[in-house]
Amino acid sequence: MAVFTPLQYDQVSDFLTRYSVGELTRLDEVASGTENSTFFVTTDRQAMVLTLFEQGDQQELPFFVELLDFLAVRELPIPGPIHDREGIALQRLADRPALLFPRLPGRHPDTATLAQCRAIGDTLGRMHDASRHFKGKRPNPRDLRWISATYPRVMGYLNAEDQALMRDEIDAYRSTLSLDAGLPQGALHGDLFRDNTLFEGDRLGGLIDFYNGCTGDLIFDLAIVINDWCSNDDGSLDEQRYDAIMKAYQEARPFEAAEHTHWPMMLRMTALRYWLSRLLVVYVDAPAHALTPKDPAQYRAILKSRSRMTPPPLV
Ligand SMILES: Nc1ncnc2c1ncn2[C@@H]1O[C@H](COP(=O)(O)OP(=O)(O)OP(=O)(O)O)[C@@H](O)[C@H]1O
Ligand SMILES: N[C@@H](CCO)C(=O)O
Numbered sequence: 001m002a003v004f005t006p007l008q009y010d011q012v013s014d015f016l017t018r019y020s021v022g023e024l025t026r027l028d029e030v031a032s033g034t035e036n037s038t039f040f041v042t043t044d045r046q047a048m049v050l051t052l053f054e055q056g057d058q059q060e061l062p063f064f065v066e067l068l069d070f071l072a073v074r075e076l077p078i079p080g081p082i083h084d085r086e087g088i089a090l091q092r093l094a095d096r097p098a099l100l101f102p103r104l105p106g107r108h109p110d111t112a113t114l115a116q117c118r119a120i121g122d123t124l125g126r127m128h129d130a131s132r133h134f135k136g137k138r139p140n141p142r143d144l145r146w147i148s149a150t151y152p153r154v155m156g157y158l159n160a161e162d163q164a165l166m167r168d169e170i171d172a173y174r175s176t177l178s179l180d181a182g183l184p185q186g187a188l189h190g191d192l193f194r195d196n197t198l199f200e201g202d203r204l205g206g207l208i209d210f211y212n213g214c215t216g217d218l219i220f221d222l223a224i225v226i227n228d229w230c231s232n233d234d235g236s237l238d239e240q241r242y243d244a245i246m247k248a249y250q251e252a253r254p255f256e257a258a259e260h261t262h263w264p265m266m267l268r269m270t271a272l273r274y275w276l277s278r279l280l281v282v283y284v285d286a287p288a289h290a291l292t293p294k295d296p297a298q299y300r301a302i303l304k305s306r307s308r309m310t311p312p313p314l315v
Contacts, residue, residue, distance in 0.1 A: 003029040003037045004054045005094050012041060012050065015093050018084040019100065021046060032195075034291050035211065037096070040103060047103035048082065052096040055287075056211065061097050063138045065089050067131075067187050067213050074130045077123060077206040079104055106198035106205035112229050115202035117244035123204055124192065124225060125252025128218045131187035140188065140216030142273050144173055154279040162300065166272070169307065173269045182258040183217040190214050192221060193228040219259050222249060223270040227302050235301030237309065267306045275299035 006029070013024040022045030030038035030049075037052040053061065065081055069089070072080025081089040082100045091098045109116050140146075151170060155163055189196070190212030198205040222245075230241040255263070278296035281287065 003031075003039070005037045005052050005096055007037075007039060007050075007052075007094060011094065012039070015091070015098075016041070016043065018091065019082060020085060021048065021082065021100070034287075041100070049101045049103045050093075051099050051101070052093060053098070053211075054096065058097055060138065061090055061099075063136050064210055064213055065099070066136050067134060068210055070134050070136075070187075071127060071130065076127050076130070077104075077204050078127070078210075079206055079208070101208075104198045104206040104208070106200040106203075108195045108197060109199055110194075112194060112241060113202055114240060114244045116199055116204070117229060117241045118248040119199070119202065119204040120192075120197060120225060120229065121245035121248030122252050123207065124189075124222060125249040127189070127207075128186055128221065129253045132184065132218070134187040134215070136187065136215065138214045140190070140214045140220065142190070142212075142214075142277065143216055143220070144170075144177055144269065147269070147273060147276060148174065150280070151276055153284050154276060157279065157283040165300075165304070166276075169268060169272050169303065173265060173272075176265050177262055177269060181217075181262055183219060183262060184256055184259065185216060186218050187213060187215050188218065188221040190221065190224075192225050217266070218253075219255075219263060219266050220270060223263075223266040224274075226267060227271050227274070227299075227306070231302050231305070235298070235303075235305040237305060264306075264310065268303060271299055271303035271306050275303055 007027070009024065009027050012027050016022075016024055022043035024041065025044055026040075026042040028040040030040060035056075036054050039050040041048045041050045068078065068080045071078045079101045082102065083089045084091065089099060091100075112120070147170060151166055155166065158166065189207060189210055191209065192207065196209040197207055226242060226245060229245060230238045232238055275296055278294050278299060281293045282296060286293075
């Protein structure tokens with residue numbers, strides 16, 4: 001259940017009069033999702049998605065709107081927020097910040113096909129090629145500084161082996177992935193798991209849920225994708241899916257020298273980033289809403305696999 005703030009039909013019908021989107025004909029709560037309240041809103045003209053923001057810093061919302069507006073006009077499958085008759089996207093409804101989006105067709109991939117991997121690699125490469133020129137700034141809230149400041153909060157819950165793994169890994173990142181690593185910068189999705197994409201068969205309908213969006217190292221985003229899209233159940237890398245994503249990404253945006261150098265460490269750091277954030281949810285900062293937490297052990301296994309391997313050569 002992922003609607004934390006229920007809405008009445010009349011409330012939404014009235015809300016829609018701010019826009020030129022037609023008359024409400026149907027309102028459905030969306031069961032998936034863990035952070036915000038989401039509704040499918042249908043009018044006599046179009047299908048849309050309404051998001052009410054339940055958490056996070058509301059001051060950050062204009063950044064997400066600007067980023068989505070920037071990306072949506074660049075021939076990328078990214079739905080931009082719908083603006084009202086006065087040109088305003090960010091609204092309030094039921095005392096929450098609210099955004100309305102076009103509804104995309106499709107579903108989240110389970111195990112991604114190679115064609116789906118090529119599609120996400122190509123789209124992310126093209127998105128980064130454009131997002132390098134985005135002027136907004138929101139420092140990556142889950143970068144190495146966050147990891148370094150946060151990991152002591154979970155150490156008391158780990159056994160000696162995991163404590164050593166966490167400490168040794170972070171030491172390794174600190175000595176290589178410093179702030180002056182010279183990695184190309186731009187706007188990132190920040191959480192591009194399969195459940196933040198919609199596919200119709202092998203066709204990528206769109207990327208959604210940009211609320212971890214930020215600015216920082218572009219390959220941080222790609223490494224998150226590789227770890228989610230290309231990991232087997234035991235955490236090991238599926239090389240076929242890896243090759244498909246990397247080749248398509250590099251055709252759209254080739255790596256620079258510093259990215260080749262730091263890529264193996266970035267795969268490890270982004271795996272640890274999710275091991276840590278999931279540990280925090282389980283042991284330290286349980287969310288207000290009782291949802292099943294995601295499994296930290298999955299990302300510990302991915303981290304161990306990445307720290308043992310030499311990534312296959314980039315095509
Ligand atoms: N533009 C869209 N078109 C079609 N479906 C959408 C769209 N945006 C969101 N959805 C659907 O709503 C669900 C929840 O949306 P979203 O991922 O933004 O919520 P969330 O609460 O931030 O979830 P989480 O952070 O767990 O992914 C998605 O999984 C998807 O099924
Ligand atoms: N994608 C995240 C959850 C949403 O931030 C995870 O799998 O831990």
